[in-house]
Amino acid sequence: MFTRTHYKLERHTIGFAVAIIVVSAIGGLFEIAPLFTIDETVETAPDMRLYTPLELAGRNIYIREGCYACHSQMIRTLRDEVERYGPYSLAVESKYDHPMLWGSKRTGPDLARIGGKYSDAWQVAHLYNPRDVVPQSVMPAYRWLARNKLRTEDLGRHLIAQRRVGVPYTDDMIAHAEQDAKAQVDPDSDNAEGVSERYGEATHVRAFDGNPRDVTEMDALVAYLQILGRLTDAAYQNKDKGE
């Protein structure tokens, strides 16, 4: 019976193609579509902050250099992971992450809660040459980050694109994107105040690489690393220790 039906289907190119599309579409529709509509998928966290333009630029460097190939940003709901890295990751923590950087391989440790674990100076030294800090490390040395000036003139456009995909950046933030990026590494400048006004008091405003005058790629990346896991307190309120 069933072979006979199939025997007929095999004679129709278009029919066969349509059958493939239909049969293969079911799984994805069933699993993905509900994630956009079921409210419990992503917790609410009213204290959730946005990435500043500098942090966003740092995130883009993290992507560009392929840090995600060795580092995950997703602490699983397992006891040993919670003890090693901190409270397990909640969906809300990456709700503004376009794209997400959960990762699939831990050649290096998880970075979901690296923010605040080390000083800026440690991060800079580590990125400059990991083996100066951790002799056994196999992480590449990223010296060029200290040499390269950060491109800031296009940050406004980046925020606009982010807004288009759903991140609630305001017109004010977009208009001041470049200024805020420069001010975030220069706490004594007149504009530094504006960064905290727009992005919240908890925003780090300091010379990440030690030099407040130039904005380097190192500044941006370290600013990003120092904010990881710190955009909301939701996960720290969760007392569940995992399986």
Place this chain on the structure above:
Amino acid sequence: MISGLTLGERQTAVCLSLALLVLGVIFAGAGQGDPLGVHGFIIAAYAVVVMGAVITGYYAPAPGADRLTQYYDDPTKFGIIVAMLWAIFGMFVGDWVAWLLAYPDMTFDAAWASFGRLRPVHTTGVIFGFGGNALIATSYHVVQRTSRARLPDQLSPWVVLIGYNLFCLLAVSGYLIGITQSKEYAEPEWYADILLVIVWVTYFLLYIRTLARRQEPHIYVANWYYMAFILVVAVLHIVNNLAVPVSLTEAKSYSLFAGVQDAMTQWWYGHNAVAFFLTAGFLGMMYYYLPKRAGRPIYSYRMSIVGFWGITFFYMWAGSHHLHYTALPLWVQNLGMTFSVMLLVPSWIAAGNALMTLNGAWTRVRDDATLRFMAMAAVFYGLSTFEGSFMAIRPVNSLSHYTDWTIGHVHAGTLGWVSMIVFGTFYSLVPWMWKVERMYSRKLVEWHFWLAMAGTLIYVFAMWNSGIIQGLMWRTYNDGGTLAYSFVDSLVAMHPYYIARAVGGFLFFLGPVIGLYNILMTIRLSRETAGTGIAEMPVVALKAGE
């Protein structure tokens, strides 16, 4: 190759490459100061090379009208060579990054040479460069032979191949200069993605137009798989790459999805890239070349049907096994696990069907390294799907996820299954295409086989060991109830395995080098004998419905 095109087609080809050149120049101009500008230059240079090739052959005598009564194999020949070049390139980079994990200072303070940028060069080079070209080249051959019809036109097969390789080139060069979306196996940015959509639509139309011309009433099983590969990859590619560019003059874009939805979409894509790129396409290859080389019909028609639809249906549910114990809702994880385990059934049906086909031809498997490549491929396919279904079980995945065990599984599949089926296929196909009796050197094929076996086994065993050790060290507790090992402890324990893997990988890498040499010498042989060898093996054994 140009001599097979009519004058009109040569003119169209020049116009198309001119259009590409203009596009490249526009990108180069508009994207000044952005990496996009560099890509503009690369596109323009590529267009010039293509145009140069067409113009060089422009005044060659036009092909006779009898060309339409023969199969059109020039694109297949081109695809075979290009696939081998990508194999050598991609595996070289793979071995390079393997050494980088043992000796990290080989980055020479150059951004492009760092691990994070080179790793996607490896994955794209081997999956899309090597695997993709092999699939396109063989699909042209298979669809013509099983339909007993020539490709419907002569230019579009070239548009597909040339466009596709431009996509691969943009992808690989992009990572080196820092252009990436970071989504695994979907790293290229928006403009490269659009290019691939155009190429893929052309490819699909070409494929079904050929099928529509077929002289056989039935569509042979190999074509089902190739069709699933083409169609599903198109859907996956478009959905997962939905993104908003920062501007039309910049390479960077932001994914339309965020967080958990993005993760699910990415792994729905990622897993099915495995399913429909690395599995379905190559099953199509196996279903044609293995029975042909063995000279026996496919063992069971019924198993072909069940295997095919099972794979097409189940795979699409399985993506969430990449996200066990994460912030993805538990019900999706459980669905993914369940379907991954069920997936073993159609997978083994497909593998079993291939191995049963060899029943009665085991002496040939013993004596013929080419057939042995394909038989081993079927075995490794069975092994890696078993392993995959096992790793998809949540408690198992809690150990294997994030570790080298995944890398071991990946390479059992890609070295043992994907690469071996391709090499077996190429060693059968090359003599048929260039009309000689056999490969230039059987001994070199034999050498290649054993290098591939040794390389795969060393690689996979090293990664199983390191992966399991790593996973266990991360979760081991002292008597006092604290974690026993620091992360760096586990890192140090990996070092010997990383060296072993790099050595195994080097052996495997030697294979395609020898293979390309053997293929080129075979082509030279065919020039000397002017292609008087046997042309083609009979098609009888392959009718659908047996």
